[in-house]
Amino acid sequence: MSVMDAFRDDVAKAVADALSKIGSDTAFEIETPSTDAADLAVPCFILARSMKRSPTDIAADLARYIEPRGTIASVHAVSGYLNFMMDRTALINGTVSEILEKKDRYGYLPPKGKTVNVEHTSTNPTGPIHVGRARNPIIGDTLAKCLSRCGYDVTTEYYVNDVGKQVVTLTWGVSNISGDVAKADRNKTDHNLVAFYRLANDMTESDPKVSEEISSMLRRFENGDPEVISNVRRTTEMMLAGLKETLSAMGVELDVYTWESKYIENGDARNVVEKLKTSKYAGEDDGAWYLDLEDFGVHGMNKRFTFTRNDGTTLYTTRDVAYHEDKLSRYDRVINVLGEDQKLGSKQLMCALEILSSNKMPEPMFYSFVSLPEGKMSTRKGVVVYLDDLIDESVEYAYSEVKARRNDLSEEKMREITKTIGIGAIRYNIVRIQPEKQLVFKWSEALNFDGNSGPFLQYSHARACSILRKAGNFTRTADASKLTDEYEVKLVKVLSKFASVIASAGEERKVHLIPAYGHEVASAFNQFYAAVPVLNSGDAKDARLSLVECTRTVLNNVLECLGIGAPEEM
């Protein structure tokens, strides 16, 4: 048990004992106060009603019955609150020794023996990833890393939509349009291919013959024509290779790629249709089958979820049901990171799974699209910022910043560091904001390297590394008697919260807590750095170096959890 947990336990026991002494067993809450007046506090307002006494009286009375013991250093009654201070020695020795001992595993929760799958990104393989959807891989990858630290056995998965009009249109374009006409802005597979997709789309609007050819291809695809299917598959694979390059540059690697066409080929989608047809919620309209979701709280126009066309072919969400039956059978928990446009589809999916008596449900997590000041991003309209371009800009900006500060680094080293910084800035800036919040992309904000930013965390980490590098060998020690400065105490207190932050970020799926926490650590460290000398600190040197090492360990772990590199110098 960590020292913070022990402290909370001690407070709970002390308050319960004191309450029993004044003849009460009322339930109470322990909260972490926003002020520095206490480490933990028990508000007595809740007790006031049942005890029919003023909160001030109750707090004062309880305080008299509580003596400092265990990790409790003191207790004071302040305007209706019972304020507890934690014993500094216990806090510091407990936290520092735990970090020194567990090192890079500090903050990890014990294995749960459960598997969880995080499906994320899954963008349509018809064009490069743009910033509008960039939240998906970043949130998904960070969540996966949080859950892994929470003790789950995590798998990440990309669902490749290689079925339908969009990929067929792309494939038609690649086969029928000359490469001299389809000009790309950037020589990279996905950018090269999207040029064909754009032209093909334009042609379907202006030329009915093209439109008819694509429809015919689509019919052949759905009838299982092996030539069309393999053509589509080949194009999609090429596109996906381009997307993977971008993801990889962002530090995102996925474990499993599942192809949508699989559920047509193996008959799973067909089985779903047959099972759904027998449900009491099923109905038929001109040969097309649907579910009436009125009883599931879906009302109005969208209560009807159509799961087959009148020609009997399946629809996207139908195949998604088959996919989820498969996925749910593979893992204990299934989490889907989805754009907010998927809300209705996700609801329909879950209703269908319930109708099919699924004993588990996927847990959807929605994010709002990133828009531009001039409006929604659109690949087809060319109102778009591609992730590849953002990466280039950010890395280039990082390069100019490093070059302005350092003249002792080799070109190679500089390129390595600036890549880490540029990517770190992007990932941090996106994941720091609650996913459901609308986000307008601005270059000035995306390239902010100060304050609440990725580079700020990286800089603090590099500072800690620099001190440790200069220190050379030293004796690791948890010695509270040498760490008495207020900044040292504050820093230790922040470090001690790591495990609880990881737990909330993972279990409650609040990934934005991680960057906030990282900022808190970096900030506390920089204050300590400015106020307390480390290398020239006499007999406190080992204790302080140990604290610096603890900070480096936590910052490194936070950065890793965010999928951001932790440079040792910058």
Place this chain on the structure above:
RNA sequence: GGACGGGUGGCCUAGUCAGGAUAUGGCAGCAGCCUCCUAAGCUGCAGGUCGGGGGUUCGAAUCCCCUCCCGUUCGCCA
């Protein structure tokens, strides 16, 4: 029109589910700090009707009702 999400200083943002002390940070602004471990930093100042209105409560950014603005969605598309 229905459903779901968002609205917090000039800008961005935490806190809202589980109501409590002076509403969290950052950017931009102003004033300071490098003979000392990386100034991408630190210190201080200034800046707030928590969209608006009612209600519940000893106490509301937080809960309830109404309302306004923004986003998403309401295909036999994916």
